[in-house]
Amino acid sequence: MPITIPKLLPAREILEEENIFIMEEDRASQQDIRPLNILILNLMPEKEKAEAQFLRLLGNTPLQVNITFLKTATYESKNTSRYHLDQFYTTFDEVRNKKYDGMIITGAPVELIAFNEVSYWKELEExxxxxxxxxxxxxxxxxxxxxxxxxxxxxxxxxxxQKCSGIYAHQIFDRTEKILRGFDDVFFAPHSRHTDTSVAEILNSPDLKLLSSSEEAGAFIIQSLDRKQIMVTGHLEYETETLAEEYTRDLERGLSVPVPVHYFPKDNPNQKPINCWRSHAHLFFSNWLNYYVYQETPYEWK
Structure with a gap:
């Protein structure tokens, strides 16, 4: 089944070229089916790229998925046109009285800022x-x-x-968890961040379960015991070239950043990277939509 997106969303052309099954809102409204309603709070600076990355993964299941993009009202993006945001995004005030089957809250380039000093922190807490x-x-x-x-x-x-950037091997700790169904004993995923979270604090929390981690990159997949909150410290949604683009961007800004590890063949940035995480990215998002959203959400929200 398809994902339902606005007709003029730029990511549509990318997804059509990849034969991702998408459907316009008008056609979807005529189908007698209860779709999943997914809200995406997109905090990434290059929002159009992030849109395509997440839609590609959400469109790879038998479920029909309606997507709503959310933007912050207390901070205006400097990297995405106001026209794009006004046409395809909504604000929290416009959805606060609605119910959603699932939600994605993306990363943001504010890691080195204290949480309560982020301009939209109070809005995000709400x-x-x-x-x-x-x-x-x-x-x-x-x-x-x-x-x-x-x-x-x-x-x-x-x-x-120094920045944690590259492709890292991860182990899983409980293969009975449905979010990990079908995962290999060791799998790979991208990380791109300047900060880390304590594995010990996660393990000591009575409300959390560490599902996967990396010896090099630390905690990776964490979930609440009620499975309503899932935290992923890396970027399974990244495309093959994303880390290379970030590396080039940082160098052009004059930043001292390491070459992403285990990413370029022979660690040579002049060589084209090879994607070794794509299948687990699709599997992870399919498992989330199926086991944590579709099979848990009420047919009619009350």
């Missing part, structure tokens, strides 16, 4: 609290995961000596 009653399952990515761990469970972040 959204975090709202998800407890208005969303069946919320998926938090990278900084969004760190922010959720801090807000919901009081677990802070620690600045790293």
């Amino acid at each position: 959204i975090f609290d709202w998800t407890k009653t208005n969303v069946t399952s919320t998926l938090h990515i990278c900084w969004g995961a760190q922010a959720a761990l801090y807000h919901h469970y009081g677990i802070g972040k620690n600045e790293l000596p």
Whole structure:
């Protein structure tokens, strides 16, 4: 089944070229089916790229999925046109009285700023609290995961000596968890962040379960015991070239950043990277939509 997106959304052309099954809103409204309603709070600076990354993964299941993009009202993006945001995004005030089957809160380039100093932090805290009653399952990515761990469970972040960037091997600790169904014993995933979260604090929390981690990159997939909050510290949604683009961007800004590890063949940035995480990215998002959203959400929200 398809994902339902606005007809003029730029990501549509990318997805059509990849044969991702998409459907316009007008056609979807004529189908006698209960679609999943997914809200995406997109905090990434290059919003159009992030849109395509998440839609690609959400469109790879038998379920029909309606997507709503959310923007912050207390901060205006400097990297995405106001026209794009006005046409395809809504604000929290416009959805606060609605219920959603699932929600994704993305990463954001604010890791080195204290949480309460982020310009939209109070707004985000309100959204975090709202998800407890208005969303069946919320998926938090990278900084969004760190922010959720801090807000919901009081677990802070620690600045790293140098940026954690590259493709890392991960182990799983409980293969009976449905979010990990079908995963290999060891799988790979991208990380791109300047801060870290304490594995010990996660393990000591009575409300959390560490599902996967990396010896090099630390905690990766964490979930609340009620499975309503899932935190992923890396970027399974990243495309093959995303880390290379970030590396080039940072160098052009004059930043001293390491070459992403285990990413370029022979660690040579002049060689084209090879994607070794795509299948697990699709599997993770399919498992989330199926087991944590579709099979848990009420048919009719009350």
